[in-house]
Amino acid sequence: MIRIVKRPEAGRRRNLLIWAGAFVLALLAGAAFLALLGQKPWEIYGMILKGAFVGSRRNPLSAIQATIVKFVPLLLVSLGLTLAFQMRFWNIGGEGQMILGAIAASAFALYTPNLPQPLLAILMLLAGCAAGGLWALLPAVCKVRLGVNETLFTLMMNYVALYLVAYLQSGPWQRTPGFASVGSFSENIRLPKLFGVHIGWLLALALTALIWAYLRHTKQGYELRVAGESQTTARYAGMRVGRIVLRTMFFSGAVCGLAGMIQVAGIDYTLSTGVTGGVGFTGITLAWLAQLNPPAIALAAAVFSILEKGSSSIPPDIMAAEAAQVLQSILLFSFLICEFFRRYAIRWRAAKP
Amino acid sequence: MVRLEAIRLEQVRKTFGTVAANDGVHLDLQFGEVLALLGENGSGKTTLMNMLSGIYQPDGGAIYVRGQRAQIRSPRDARRLGVGMVHQHFKLVDSFTALENIVLGPGGGTLRAARAKIEAMCGEFGFPFRPDQRVRDMSVGEKQTVEIQKLLYRGADILILDEPTAVLTPQESAVLFAMLRRLRDSGQAVIIITHKLSEVLEISDRVTVLRRGRSVATVPTAETNAARLTELMVGRPVDLKISRPACPQAPELLRIQQLTVKNEEGYALRDVSFSLAGGEILGVAGIAGCGQKELCETIAGLQKAESGGILFDGQDILGHSPADIIRRGISMSFIPEDRLGMGLVAPMNIIDNMLLKTFRHARGPLLRRAAARAMAQKIIAELEIATPGPHTPVRQLSGGNVQKVLLGREIESNPRLLITAYPVRGLDTHTSFAIYDLLNRQKQNGVGILFIGEDLDVLLELCDRVLVLCRGECMGIVDARQTTKEELGLMMTGSRLQQAQRGKGAAE
Ligand SMILES: Nc1ncnc2c1ncn2[C@@H]1O[C@H](COP(=O)(O)OP(=O)(O)OP(=O)(O)O)[C@@H](O)[C@H]1O
Ligand SMILES: [Mg+2]
Numbered sequence: 060m061i062r063i064v065k066r067p068e069a070g071r072r073r074n075l076l077i078w079a080g081a082f083v084l085a086l087l088a089g090a091a092f093l094a095l096l097g098q099k100p101w102e103i104y105g106m107i108l109k110g111a112f113v114g115s116r117r118n119p120l121s122a123i124q125a126t127i128v129k130f131v132p133l134l135l136v137s138l139g140l141t142l143a144f145q146m147r148f149w150n151i152g153g154e155g156q157m158i159l160g161a162i163a164a165s166a167f168a169l170y171t172p173n174l175p176q177p178l179l180a181i182l183m184l185l186a187g188c189a190a191g192g193l194w195a196l197l198p199a200v201c202k203v204r205l206g207v208n209e210t211l212f213t214l215m216m217n218y219v220a221l222y223l224v225a226y227l228q229s230g231p232w233q234r235t236p237g238f239a240s241v242g243s244f245s246e247n248i249r250l251p252k253l254f255g256v257h258i259g260w261l262l263a264l265a266l267t268a269l270i271w272a273y274l275r276h277t278k279q280g281y282e283l284r285v286a287g288e289s290q291t292t293a294r295y296a297g298m299r300v301g302r303i304v305l306r307t308m309f310f311s312g313a314v315c316g317l318a319g320m321i322q323v324a325g326i327d328y329t330l331s332t333g334v335t336g337g338v339g340f341t342g343i344t345l346a347w348l349a350q351l352n353p354p355a356i357a358l359a360a361a362v363f364s365i366l367e368k369g370s371s372s373i374p375p376d377i378m379a380a381e382a383a384q385v386l387q388s389i390l391l392f393s394f395l396i397c398e399f400f401r402r403y404a405i406r407w408r409a410a411k412p
Numbered sequence: 413m414v415r416l417e418a419i420r421l422e423q424v425r426k427t428f429g430t431v432a433a434n435d436g437v438h439l440d441l442q443f444g445e446v447l448a449l450l451g452e453n454g455s456g457k458t459t460l461m462n463m464l465s466g467i468y469q470p471d472g473g474a475i476y477v478r479g480q481r482a483q484i485r486s487p488r489d490a491r492r493l494g495v496g497m498v499h500q501h502f503k504l505v506d507s508f509t510a511l512e513n514i515v516l517g518p519g520g521g522t523l524r525a526a527r528a529k530i531e532a533m534c535g536e537f538g539f540p541f542r543p544d545q546r547v548r549d550m551s552v553g554e555k556q557t558v559e560i561q562k563l564l565y566r567g568a569d570i571l572i573l574d575e576p577t578a579v580l581t582p583q584e585s586a587v588l589f590a591m592l593r594r595l596r597d598s599g600q601a602v603i604i605i606t607h608k609l610s611e612v613l614e615i616s617d618r619v620t621v622l623r624r625g626r627s628v629a630t631v632p633t634a635e636t637n638a639a640r641l642t643e644l645m646v647g648r649p650v651d652l653k654i655s656r657p658a659c660p661q662a663p664e665l666l667r668i669q670q671l672t673v674k675n676e677e678g679y680a681l682r683d684v685s686f687s688l689a690g691g692e693i694l695g696v697a698g699i700a701g702c703g704q705k706e707l708c709e710t711i712a713g714l715q716k717a718e719s720g721g722i723l724f725d726g727q728d729i730l731g732h733s734p735a736d737i738i739r740r741g742i743s744m745s746f747i748p749e750d751r752l753g754m755g756l757v758a759p760m761n762i763i764d765n766m767l768l769k770t771f772r773h774a775r776g777p778l779l780r781r782a783a784a785r786a787m788a789q790k791i792i793a794e795l796e797i798a799t800p801g802p803h804t805p806v807r808q809l810s811g812g813n814v815q816k817v818l819l820g821r822e823i824e825s826n827p828r829l830l831i832t833a834y835p836v837r838g839l840d841t842h843t844s845f846a847i848y849d850l851l852n853r854q855k856q857n858g859v860g861i862l863f864i865g866e867d868l869d870v871l872l873e874l875c876d877r878v879l880v881l882c883r884g885e886c887m888g889i890v891d892a893r894q895t896t897k898e899e900l901g902l903m904m905t906g907s908r909l910q911q912a913q914r915g916k917g918a919a920e
Contacts, residue, residue, distance in 0.1 A: 297738040
């Protein structure tokens with residue numbers, strides 16, 4: 060018989076140690092998998108690191124830049140979702156909110172491509188945030204007014220957003236008949252670069268600090284954490300819970316929308332159904348893995364994007380891309396298991412006395 | 413008579429991080445006796461009992477059960493050793509019947525076989541047993557009985573009850589005690605935790621006192637009294653008298669007019685009217701669940717009323733949400749019964765819990781924690797809250813200390829009207845008296861206090877007037893200086909004031 064019991068809470072120092080240990084164990088589990096495949100684990104790990112950080116001879120920074128490009132949307136979406144999760148609002152709609160941000164930004168790219176560059180960038184940014192936020196507001200309103208379950212609602216809205224893009228691509232925004240594509244946007248819409256990567260990374264890091272401070276040090280952040288723990292207590296304290304839910308979901312969606320806008324204006328320069336790359340879902344895992352703590356989310360997103368970029372640059376004749384994907388999952392999964400054991404203990408015992 | 417040793421603890425130690433919840437604890441329990449475990453809030457009683465029931469493992473020391481050294485690694489180990497514990501929060505399944513709750517789970521056997529066995533067992537001990545009643549339809553006292561029957565059915569002959577009477581009415585407590593006596597007389601060993609000294613003196617054979625995690629004394633109950641026990645607990649003599657300072661008559665503060673509130677079951681309150689002046693403590697007596705909760709919550713704006721009026725300083729606040737009430741500058745504090753579910757945020761630390769009512773006062777969008785930190789430190793010192801510091805999450809505090817945090821915060825907000833529901837529930841004697849003092853000081857400052865109580869002696873000694881509720885109706889309001897416990901008791905069970913007085917007159 061197996062029983063799962065909760066462990067007493069440990070101190071912060073011990074937690075850090077446990078996480079470090081979990082990280083090492085995850086690496087060992089990955090190594091075991093690689094060894095099974097007949098690889099030399101440490102060589103593969105070396106290749107991953109090299110792939111993530113060391114670029115070509117001609118452009119030594121290219122690898123690290125590509126890693127950052129993966130890092131930005133992942134971090135932004137996880138941060139956005141964290142706002143909702145802190146309030147115990149199950150926002151599974153990061154994908155859809157990010158897509159809406161991308162659509163709104165694209166509208167400006169398509170219809171007003173000749174505005175002065177800084178103005179255009181700001182307009183796209185605002186539009187992206189607003190669109191993501193409003194998209195998230197719909198399930199929030201239904202939850203507050205009618206008590207509709209938000210988990211399913213936000214999830215379904217992802218598909219609505221996705222098909223909206225598909226419709227635009229082959230409908231009103233189609234560039235060449237026969238091709239489901241909106242074509243490439245004008246150079247004018249591209250975000251400026253800093254150290255060779257679009258400035259989205261700077262925005263993402265700034266937002267990490269901002270959201271951390273918002274949660275810990277603002278009245279609104281305090282309200283949303285109280286409401287997340289107990290709505291009765293929030294009401295008791297004279298908070299307007301409905302309003303807090305709406306406001307927080309708007310922000311949550313807005314940050315995801317920002318991720319979509321940055322993806323369009325910083326990397327893709329077009330609108331396609333693949334704009335999110337699945338980060339709306341990966342972001343959920345990362346947010347919880349990092350215990351909804353913004354600095355920890357940044358760290359988790361960094362590690363994850365290093366893994367992604369690094370493993371994608373392993374030559375296929377050494378290891379198949381699928382194997383690299385499995386490796387990534389094993390690492391993530393092992394870490395999650397360690398995290399589980401940090402909080403719970405399992406007791407084994409004979410079936411009957 | 414030679415008694416068998418049920419449990420012996422030697423030098424038991426348990427630490428949480430830097431907090432030593434138990435250190436060098438000695439305790440022994442014989443079969444056929446009731447041992448009371450007494451100690452101030454946070455002195456480690458629950459922790460100690462949790463080690464006996466397999467929830468925690470000791471960090472040091474030895475546990476002997478029936479004379480044998482025992483390793484109790486889980487509740488199942490405890491069960492195998494015949495140790496069973498009733499926790500303060502019941503662990504029953506609401507939608508199951510009594511029988512199902514008792515039998516279901518590993519090793520319970522079939523329902524049919526069990527029914528006869530439990531009936532026989534209950535017959536032997538004279539317990540009431542209604543196998544087919546659903547838990548959700550039971551009173552707290554009935555639930556507790558089911559918990560005990562469950563332990564007995566599973567073969568426990570060493571029973572531990574953690575503050576079983578905290579949620580019971582005096583009548584229910586009397587039933588429980590009769591049950592415990594029968595168990596004791598048939599040779600079971602019982603440990604009971606309670607903060608009520610009168611109960612300790614009534615039910616126990618011996619008392620073990622814990623102070624700051626250490627066992628300081630074990631005394632036969634017959635050779636001690638309330639004052640001595642308190643002194644052992646606190647470490648110095650304390651005065652156990654409730655004072656009732658007279659206050660000059662102040663203008664009316666709160667007027668309740670024919671308040672009627674409905675809930676799922678029907679009328680929770682019906683035509684209740686009273687008024688409360690500043691500088692007065694108005695007690696509310698009644699059997700649990702007679703509308704006390706609804707009364708408090710409706711005044712605080714957390715429940716809707718069918719009809720009636722709530723005038724605060726002449727201003728009708730009925731139908732306003734707590735947010736509205738705060739915005740109108742109505743200075744009212746409500747200390748709810750369910751502290752962690754309503755008044756406090758369990759995972760947040762003491763400082764952030766201080767902010768709950770005051771965070772709005774700061775200008776600008778940012779939280780200002782400096783004042784809250786000072787307030788946290790102040791109430792930790794004044795109310796002697798046992799905690800490693802103001803950064804400890806409230807969830808990790810012992811039951812009584814949680815209450816002190818809430819009470820301290822509400823009193824610090826300097827309300828004009830203070831509504832407290834069972835403010836000393838779960839508090840040790842020493843602290844309860846500190847709380848009464850605090851309430852009296854508020855009263856002297858002109859605060860109007862609505863005091864929902866359960867201990868009739870306290871209601872009579874502390875309050876100026878007592879309102880008696882029965883099934884949501886007001887049976888009358890009596891002067892606490894002139895009434896008697898018997899009169900209150902009659903009214904609580906449904907006699908109107910005049911009838912109660914007539915009944916008393918006839919008896920005399
Ligand atoms: N899980 C835990 N983590 C950290 N500290 C804990 C934990 N459980 C208890 N403590 C601490 O251990 C001490 C003893 O707590 P315990 O609950 O045993 O007290 P108690 O005597 O039952 O008090 P009360 O009468 O208020 O219920 C307290 O200081 C409490 O804060
Ligand atoms: Mg306790």
